[in-house]
Amino acid sequence: MTKEVLRLDGLRCGYGQATVIREVSLSIHSGEIISILGKNGMGKSTLLMCIMGFLPRQSGHVFYNGTLLEAGNAHLQAEQGMAYAQQEKAVFQDLSVEDNLRIAVANKKQFSDGLARIAEYFPFIPKRLNQKAGTLSGGEQKMLILGRALMMRPKLLLLDEISEGLQPSVIERISLVLQTERKASSVAMLIVEQNVSFALKTADRYVLLERGELGASGGTQDSGAKEKILTELGV
Numbered sequence: 543m544t545k546e547v548l549r550l551d552g553l554r555c556g557y558g559q560a561t562v563i564r565e566v567s568l569s570i571h572s573g574e575i576i577s578i579l580g581k582n583g584m585g586k587s588t589l590l591m592c593i594m595g596f597l598p599r600q601s602g603h604v605f606y607n608g609t610l611l612e613a614g615n616a617h618l619q620a621e622q623g624m625a626y627a628q629q630e631k632a633v634f635q636d637l638s639v640e641d642n643l644r645i646a647v648a649n650k651k652q653f654s655d656g657l658a659r660i661a662e663y664f665p666f667i668p669k670r671l672n673q674k675a676g677t678l679s680g681g682e683q684k685m686l687i688l689g690r691a692l693m694m695r696p697k698l699l700l701l702d703e704i705s706e707g708l709q710p711s712v713i714e715r716i717s718l719v720l721q722t723e724r725k726a727s728s729v730a731m732l733i734v735e736q737n738v739s740f741a742l743k744t745a746d747r748y749v750l751l752e753r754g755e756l757g758a759s760g761g762t763q764d765s766g767a768k769e770k771i772l773t774e775l776g777v
């Protein structure tokens with residue numbers, strides 16, 4: 543039996559009085575990859591921010607490894623193995639690649655071990671340590687964001703549209719990295735996506751998010767899954 547890493551129970555969350563996430567209940571086990579799919583504005587990023595505790599919960603609960611999480615403790619959650627690669631402003635543009643990576647680790651040993659690990663996935667990273675991160679290409683910045691998250695050896699990885707704006711070969715590489723890492727470390731992943739092909743290739747299960755509520759769900763390898771998702775999304 544795999545261990546339940548994250549459980550959401552009737553989670554409601556939003557901005558001020560406005561509710562965006564409505565009664566979301568979901569469970570993820572170690573080694574499992576779940577993709578949340580939805581169109582623009584459905585609440586995908588809000589859901590991840592709520593899990594990380596950046597937004598107050600209006601009701602419901604978030605459990606991580608069986609422990610109830612309070613909002614407002616993102617730093618603590620990161621220390622406990624939750625890595626979050628946000629969609630925007632995730633790279634410190636004026637800092638070097640090395641300094642962007644150092645933020646994720648506690649000491650020199652973790653940095654050198656982590657760098658060796660992610661160098662296998664993204665060989666350009668150790669060669670560009672002194673380059674300002676803001677001068678990397680968009681695709682390279684995405685790989686830096688993912689590399690930084692993986693350096694932490696997370697138990698739970700939350701990825702917000704990591705495939706957005708990337709060319710097919712980079713998307714393919716990222717999908718392989720995620721699957722390799724899941725096998726190697728049993729990390730659980732919640733990947734928020736608009737790219738249905740990437741999500742189906744990478745994840746075990748998908749769940750649609752429609753105006754903040756969970757909708758249709760299934761196995762990514764179920765026959766007709768892609769057609770069902772595209773119909774539900776109306777694309």
Ligand SMILES: Nc1ncnc2c1ncn2[C@@H]1O[C@H](COP(=O)(O)OP(=O)(O)OP(=O)(O)O)[C@@H](O)[C@H]1O
Nearest residue numbers: 557562580581582583584585586587588589629736
């Ligand atoms: N800081 C904010 N204050 C108020 N409302 C917000 C804020 N951020 C997002 N929203 C609203 O919350 C809703 C969900 O937005 P969210 O960014 O979570 O959607 P999304 O599914 O991630 O969309 P996209 O795929 O375009 O990134 C939208 O209606 C958006 O306008």
